[in-house]
Amino acid sequence: MKPADTHSKQSFFSRSWSNVVAVGCSRVSPEFQDRVQLSNQIAASLIAFGSLYVVIYYCVGLTLLANLILVSVIGSLGVLGLNSAGYNLAARYWQSYVFTISIMIFSVALGHKSGTTLLMCPALAVVFLNFTAREKRSLIFILVTTSIIAVATDFWLVKSKPLLDIPESYLPWLRIAAHLATFALLAIELFIFMNSNEKSRRAAESSSQLTNEILDAVSDSFIYVNRDYKIQYLNPNGQKIFNALGFESGIGLDFMEISLNYETGDHCARLREAIVSQTPYHEEYFETLMNCWFEVRSNPGPLGCSISYRDVSIRKTAEQQLIHSSKMSSLGEMAGAIAHEINNPMTIIQLSAEQLEISAMDEVVDGEEVAKVSARISETVTRITKIIRGLKNFSRNSDDDPMIATPIKTLIEDTVGLCQERFKNKGIELQVADAVSASILCRPTEVSQVLLNLMGNAFDAIEQRAGQRWVELATSTKLSESGTLILFRVTDCGEGIPEEVAKRILEPFFTTKGVGKGTGLGLSISKGIIETHGGRLYFDRSAKNTTFVVELKTVEASIVSSELAS
Secondary structure: OHHHHHHHHHOOOHHHHHHHHEEEOOOOOOOHHHHHHHHHHHHHHHHHHHHHHHHHHHHHHOOOOHHHHHHHHHHHHHHHHHHHHOOHHHHHHHHHHHHHHHHHHHHHOOHHHOOOOHHHHHHHHHHHHHOOOOHHHHHHHHHHHHHHHHHHHHHHHHHOOOOOOOOOOHHHHHHHHHHHHHHHHHHHHHHHHHHHHHHHHHHHHEEEEHHHHHHHHHHOEEEEEEOOEEEEEEOOOHHHHHHOOOOOOOOOOOOHHHHHOOOOOOOHHHHHHHHOOOOEEEEEEOOOOOOOOEEEEEEOOOOOOEEEEEOOOOHHHHHHHHHHHHHHHHHHHHHHHHHHHHHHHEEEEEEEEEHHHHHHHHOOOOOHHHHHHHHHHHHHHHHHHHHHHHHHHHHHHOOOOEEEEEEEHHHHHHHHOOHHHHHHHHHHOEEOOOOOOOOEOHHHHHHHHHHHHHHHHHHHHHOOOOOEEEEEEEEEEEEEOOOEEEEEEEEEOOOOOOOHHOOOOOOOOOOOOOOOOOOOOOHHHHHHHHHHHEEEEEEEOOOOOEEEEEEEEHHHHHHHHHHHOO
């Protein structure tokens, strides 16, 4: 039946009351709306129930006993009517109340000696069939109210006479019937309860089997550890990890002990700490035992912790190729400027050599002049050597390079040497502040790539700008909980980035450059590089001019962090 058809058959009162409820509940919580809806159904049922009873009473005219029986029948029909619309909350409330009130009516009519009060037991027991443990409030409320009705009825029967005069000879038969009815109802309720439990058990088994089938089908290695850190579940790919370690099965093993015995890096300690502290954990690391990259996640739960391992070697290889391609692209953009940067010193060397050649032809050689020219040649060669060193370091693949302590000053000099001529040729002033006297633990080539990318973006952003154009590379320090941080700030003369752009500026493939001028990968790759160094790259919204900041730990801070992790 369509919703519109159902609505059209509702009573005028029900529709009007529902409209009032809908308006009144439009801005309250869903829980409150459910309770108001329940009240709506109960009120509508009471009015319909009362109206029907009044009509029958005055039109037909029945005896007291017939009226009492009619009340019970109408109430039961009302419950069946509610159930026909769905096993909702109102129906379950009314079932419990109608059952209890019907027994109360029969008990008051027949008296205490009839034994009908025994039927209160199944009347109370039905409450546990209508409400689950999750509905504790409703369960307790119905149980308390129906118990009050049962106790009040019992006290009333002890002190009062029955409404009907029942011959004494009938009472034993009534008691036998009451006992049999009580036993039958309890047996039926017990059967329903056990049947529902069996259905729940089968549903739970089916759900568990479905979950296991899904986990078995996924390519990730999945491990579940209970509160005692024992491995309770492994999917087939998870079992492969333990097979590679020499175990026939991982079930029942102590995960903490295995992790400690086969520790291959700081990530193992961080994972154990996350499991103990019941906090989520996520990291990517290179597993030396299996010669591949893994992405590990742990998610705590009330009964234990789920741990998943994903082989991301293919993605890592693609990322590394992308990083290398980005470096080659940057070199292509700088090739002309670098060639010009080398040609200028070469011209100086050539002129100096010619000057020495002319001086050698003189009868008297000026030693001071020769020394001066030789020093100029030596200085120029050193300059070219720095450019070539920076170019060589930048162009090589640094994926397998270890982290080394690198002075900030050396890093800045090598980076600036690769791009300063490009800025000079376009009339853009490259301001390089004095580098702080500190070192960072890094792969110099990768950090240099990030700084070059940031300065290249600044160059592109202001290249067509009128007036004074400048880009500044400055370094500073900042204290944090983990120690001293080095801040590389790349600032240009622009006035910032719109907020809608700033929110997405570090996303992959997002670019504000024209077609053919940018892929949108530079900042995303740079962000990933800095994060692998334990730092962060971000856009400084508080700066007056457009500023990007790279935060990295000093050598001392990196050592302290490693010691804390281990």
